[in-house]
Amino acid sequence: MIEISNLVKYYGDKKAVDHISFTVNKGEILGFLGPNGAGKSTTMNILTGYLSATSGKVLVNGADILEQPEIAKKSIGYLPEQPPLYLDMTVVEYLKFICDLKGVPKDERIRQMAEIMRLVKISDVSGRLIHNLSKGYRQRVGIAQALIGNPEVLVLDEPTVGLDPKQIIEIRNLIKTLSKRHTVILSSHILPEVQAVCDRVVIINKGKIAAIDTQDGLSHKLSSNSKLALTFEGPFREAAGKIHALPGVIDVSLIRESDSIQQIEITTDPKTDTRKSIFFAMASSSWPILEFRSLDPTLEDIFLSVTSSEEKKRR
Amino acid sequence: MSAIYKRELASYFRSPIGWVAIAIFALMGGFFFAIYMQNSSSVNISDELNFLRYVFFVVIPLITMRLFSEEKKNGTEVLLYTAPVPLYKVVLGKYFAALSLLLIMVSSTLIHVVLVVIMGGLVDTGTLGSYIGFVFLAAVFISIGVLCSAVTENQIIAAVISFVVIFFSTILSMIASTVQSAFVSIVTTLNFLKLSTSSINKAGEAVANGINWLDPSVRTDTFTQGIFSISPLLFCLSLVILFLFLTYRILEKRRWSQS
Known part of the structure; x- marks a missing residue:
């Protein structure tokens, strides 16, 4: 056309x-x-x-x-x-x-x-x-x-x-x-x-x-590493330690905390699917999962990474 | 081309410009006609048209200043340049719209012709010739105005430039005689080559003729006596084509410009 x-x-x-x-x-x-x-x-x-x-x-x-x-x-x-x-x-x-x-x-x-x-x-x-x-x-x-x-x-x-x-x-x-x-x-x-x-x-x-x-x-x-968002009821520090120990998990960070409900973001290696193991880890400790979803990079992320990598290349 | 012509002509009457231009013209024409009738035993339309030539340098910048500059300022030129219409048709459409408005203005003097006829005055081929010369002269000046409008996006600047150019071409014969006398006196005082007075005068005349050669109004002067010839018309037409071509090139160049 x-x-x-x-x-x-x-x-x-x-x-x-x-x-x-x-x-x-x-x-x-x-x-x-x-x-x-x-x-x-x-x-x-x-x-x-x-x-x-x-x-x-x-x-x-x-x-x-x-x-x-x-x-x-x-x-x-x-x-x-x-x-x-x-x-x-x-x-x-x-x-x-x-x-x-x-x-x-x-x-x-x-x-x-x-x-x-x-x-x-x-x-x-x-x-x-x-x-x-x-x-x-x-x-x-x-x-x-x-x-x-x-x-x-x-x-x-x-x-x-x-x-x-x-x-x-x-x-x-x-x-x-x-x-x-x-x-x-x-x-x-x-x-x-x-x-x-x-x-x-x-x-x-x-x-x-x-x-x-x-x-x-x-x-x-551009999703060089995929991200998961997890909301659960339980202590952050212990849960974070437990999740971090799982194979394929790169980083765990706290997004929001209110009373006993935690919202965390888990960065994982895209080659391994960590969702099942995270589920069982949470279940075995009786920390109920309230929300669990994968985060696709938004166009905003793409845009920033693309334009900033262009700049890096130039330098 | 007809789309641009129609829109442009209609827009003269949507804004005050068209009405004001016609009013100025009719007023000046009527004013001259009335005074002339009172003070003179004979009435000649050619004299009125000769007088109205001095209205050109007010009226023509007024009707041409916005043709291209306004489009550029309002961002509507994008429309004209991205439409499936070649650029030269855009230029011609606008030119003919301005020329048509001028013809409407000139037609206001036809009332005076009718009055002259009723009162048993003289209307002959000289009158017709005056009209033809007048319109061709206006056609040249309008093309100058169109060019000025394409040069800048500021209407005032466009108007001032075309005012100056039209003003100087109107008084070109005066300039010619001034230059002639200046030339003769300078050469006479600095006469290194020991030229005779008659040859200096001849050279001065040649200079004046050279300047007058450029003057479209001098060329159409014989028309007022009812003596027609094709060459002044071709001269005016060539000037119109030249200025419109320059307009076209300037607009075309802007698309390619890298600044």
């Missing part, structure tokens, strides 16, 4: 994007994750044809964004970080203009506009000036704009920035709905967002790709 190879973009001496390559498959939601200033927006601006790369290639549906821009751009709907809205137009006027701009055939226009307005839930403000809309509504109008012309790919740059929690959830649900019909590339510096929405994640830092994988794959790859 989209092939990005060896993308480089310089701003002065600064390499904003440094040899980025990845592909986006049809029908998936790709999360583009990185701290502010990592090169997310620059990459998105290049792949939508707004900026030109210093070197490298972007193919959209086989069409080069520089050599056949009209064909490539037709299959992309783009919502930049700041929604490109004309504040002096009403929502309908604006969407009509976008239809004109993208060359949507006249007879399809009304149907398409009505459908999109229903989908992103802006039908009730269709006659109002964009200037008078709230941030959440403006963001939706921005998404509506990207949807016009029914492009195969949607590129959304930080679509939930500046919205309140309720609006964020609504926009995320909307993106999930959209992904049924479109390939979506979504950038964010908010980890739970990517975790909630995306199939695959590209992590970039300082213009370079730090990792590309599915969420599960990333979790596996």
Whole structure:
């Protein structure tokens, strides 16, 4: 669907994007994750044809964004970080203009506009000036704009920035709905967002790709030691000693203590399954287990370990 | 292209700019016409249009300053550059929108033509020629304004630059005669080559002609007498193409820029 190879973009001496390559498959939601200033927006601006790369290639549906821009751009709907809205137009006027701009055939226009307005839930403000809309509504109008012309790919740059929690959830649900019909590339510096929405994640830092994988794959790859959370009733010191003595257990640490109920975190060697032996050890001492679960590393852990290991490598 | 043209033209009338520009133009035209009618035995529309040329350097920066600078400031230029529309069509769409607004402004003077006809005044090919020359001159200045708007994202700066450029091109014939006399006096005092006075004067004339050569309004002057020729129109058209091409290149360059 989209092939990005060896993308480089310089701003002065600064390499904003440094040899980025990845592909986006049809029908998936790709999360583009990185701290502010990592090169997310620059990459998105290049792949939508707004900026030109210093070197490298972007193919959209086989069409080069520089050599056949009209064909490539037709299959992309783009919502930049700041929604490109004309504040002096009403929502309908604006969407009509976008239809004109993208060359949507006249007879399809009304149907398409009505459908999109229903989908992103802006039908009730269709006659109002964009200037008078709230941030959440403006963001939706921005998404509506990207949807016009029914492009195969949607590129959304930080679509939930500046919205309140309720609006964020609504926009995320909307993106999930959209992904049924479109390939979506979504950038964010908010980890739970990517975790909630995306199939695959590209992590970039300082213009370079730090990792590309599915969420599960990333979790596996980075769980160099797996963690278990255990809540039980009993004395901490004795229990810790007993668990620590079990084969495969690397570390035991106390998370929270209230009355006689302890919450501990056990770090184990991923090669041995220690769960059974922990259970029997607790049972034999009559310390009832109240909660026992394995802790997968969150994207936050992944992100930190990936970006910090990149830094270590550089040094 | 028609999408951009339509939006741009409509946006003139959504904001006060379009109305203000038309008002200034109609007011100045009407003002001149009324005074002229009172003080002169004959009325000539060509004189009114010649006077209205001095309104250009106020009105044209006003209608061109926001064309590209505002898009850049509001972040809406992303929309235009990522849409499946080639960049030159964006430039043309905006240019023709500004030109159309100017034509609307000029059409406000048609009332005066009607009045002249009713009162038995003279309306001839010279009048038509004046209109043609006037519009072509405006077309050149608008392309300058478009270029200025593409250079900066600050509307005020865009307006000031185009004001200065249009102002100096309007008074180019005055500049030419000043330069001519300055040239002649300097060369006469520093006459190392012992040139004759007549040849110095000739050289001075050549300098003035050189400057006037650049002046689109001098070139279309014969139009007011009803004498038409194609070359002034081609000259104006070439300037328009040149400035719009520069606009296009500047916008294109920005995408590639690395700063």
